[in-house]
Amino acid sequence: MPSNNAPVLHYIFDPLCGWCYAAAPLLAAARALPGLEIQWHAGGMLSGPARRTITPDWRAHVMPHDERIAKLTGQPFGDAYYNGLLNQVGATLDSTPPIAAMLAAEAMDGRGLDFLARAQAAHYVEGRQIATLAVLQALAHELGLDTLSFTTHYEIALAGDTARHIEESREWLQASGGQGFPTFVFEFTDGASGRRVAQRIDMGPWLGNPTGWQEHLRQGLAAAEDAAQG
Incomplete structure (x- = not known):
């Protein structure tokens, strides 16, 4: 539950999701916004039966998406990823280990999202196997x-x-009406009813524009404050 009934931005994602890497600057901008609590929900996109190994077909599948992300957002993709990791046929792609690592970092020092940012850079820039x-x-x-x-x-x-x-993260995704990862949900208190209200936010218009996204969230915080006062 949010502390002090504060507005919350829920972030539903996966550490091995390319479009979640695209959204990383938006997440960073949200984390820098005073008065906004962030709660994260990692959905296990490549966990369990969905776990994969790298193959030439996988490389051919993800590279057009990665190139689009780089062009749209400016997010860096390293040669160690494109021509290193993606050529390591048989290497495991499993969301569960990095999610467990995020939970460990959160339990130790509240640094789950710091670990996410570091793991994404390790994967997409440095070409390291973050499932190990x-x-x-x-x-x-x-x-x-x-x-x-x-x-x-x-x-x-x-x-x-x-x-x-x-499991809980997937329930959040379904309840929010999100179509996949990443999904952002803004939760606040309605003063008239006293109930918590959750609204999904379309991040699409803000990809590559974290400053505009931060201002959009700031306006949401102001509206939530008005709503809380009834």
Whole structure:
């Protein structure tokens, strides 16, 4: 539940979703906005039966999307990703390990979204396999998290918390009417009824324009404050 009945921006995403990487500057802009609480929901796009391995067909499938994202948003894609990772046939693409790592970072120091940003850069720029524990441990260390404690929290998350989180995130996506990842939902209190209201926000017009997105959210916060006062 939000603290002090504050407005909340819910972010429904997956760490291996290219369009979520496209939305990363929007998320960063939202996190920098005073008075707005962020709650994240990782949906496990490539978890369980949906887990994949890299193949030439997969590379051919994702590259046009990645190139469009780069052109639309300016998000960087490294040669180590295009010509390194995407050519590592047989490498695992599994959303569950990075989600568990985010939960570990959140439990340790409230840094789940910091871990997401670092993991996305590791994947899309540095071409690192973020489904492997060694890479996740290295990223945690780079963020200043104690590796031993991180590993303990990670293993706890893998034992059950991650599956529950993914299930709840998918419920959020369905309830919001979102069509996929990423989806943003703005939640606030209606003063007249005292009820929490959740509204899905179309991020499409703001891709590549985090400043405009931040102003859009700022206006939403002002409207939510008015609504809270009835």
